[in-house]
Amino acid sequence: MITLYTYNTINGQVAELVLHCLEQPHQIKTVDLMKGEQRSAEFLKMNPSGRIPVLVDPAERDGRDKPLVVSQTGAIVTYLGRQYGDAWYPQNESSRSQVDEWIWFQLTDISTNLFNNFYLKSLIEVPQPEAANVLRDRALDFYQVFDQALKVRAYLTGSDMTLADLVSFPVVHASAKYGLTDRYAGLKRWYRDMQADLKIRSWLDRLR
Template sequence: MIELYTAATPNGHKISIALEELELPYRVHALDLAAKEQKQPAFLHINPNGRIPAIVDGNNDDFAVFESGAILLYLAEQTGKLLPAEPKARSRAIQWLMFQMGGLGPMMGQANVFYRYFPSKIPEAIERYQNEGRRLLEVLNQQLSHHAYLAGDSYTIADIACWPWVNGHEWSGISIEGLPHLQRWLAQIAQRPAVQRGMQVPPKDDDTPQARAARISQMVTR
């Protein structure tokens, strides 16, 4: 079984969605980010960077994988699904995966920080990251004007990587008005049962003191 260490964030939801799409058995360890559970020595043994998500693959000698893009690639390669085998099609999917990892996630993440969380509102910072986030959504819209999915006609890990971030556009304060192809893709993927299930991971009732103590205990015993 795969052990999934996660939280209810776009990066966390990427992996729970992928696991649901691939129908792989997994067990959820929901980390309390505010309590710094991701910085516990036991979790740092799994992910030295101290960030979610991470997995430990019990089907592969307890092999640990961190960084959400690397996890998506690992799962796709292990199963032979959600990533084309043909070299050019495979490259296109990986290119859009890297687009999310290097651009969409960091820019929308910074928009979240300055728009929602930063104690002082800095208009220049908010505008910078919201404008760049909107530009990146326009790039996706243009790509989707020619293709059903980001890498072509097939649903891949590129779509799984980008969708949770685009789905959270309102939280970033970024409009998707005037982006009809992006809106179509967003709604289309939202209808997938595996996506709906993955977005419910971790369940909200996991955030109890007893559950937190159990999570830390499980990490320590790995």
């Protein structure tokens, strides 16, 4: 069975939501970032950068004789999409590249800026709230682009929900309480529709 080493952060939630929606049997092993468990020798063997999430898939494939270990949220979710999620990750390269575009936009331009905002506010000895706010605002401004797309189509790449929507959901969910979705009508409609989806709803119930 797949094991996801994770913690309740946005990147951790993204990997967990994708596993949940792809209905892949899995177990969760919590790596307590507050206790520094990501820096244990055992964890560093799986991911030398000392970051969650990490996915371990024991399925026998591609002639390998030991479990596959994957880190980096984008690599994890696209691996899952390729192996287990045809319906969520189109096989046609043109459509797939559109899904990838949103995945990387979300993970690099948005999640990274928001994590650095959190780092500057909460994780360093001398917090730097002004610099942190610049990064937060920069990330939230990017949602203009999401909003434009979601005003003309149901989901990020078209009429069907894909990995791109799943990867984008946890940040929007976490930021909605700070007024993000009130700022953007298209994003707000998408957020409402996503929340109404049965799989997303059952994942949100588990999150509470």
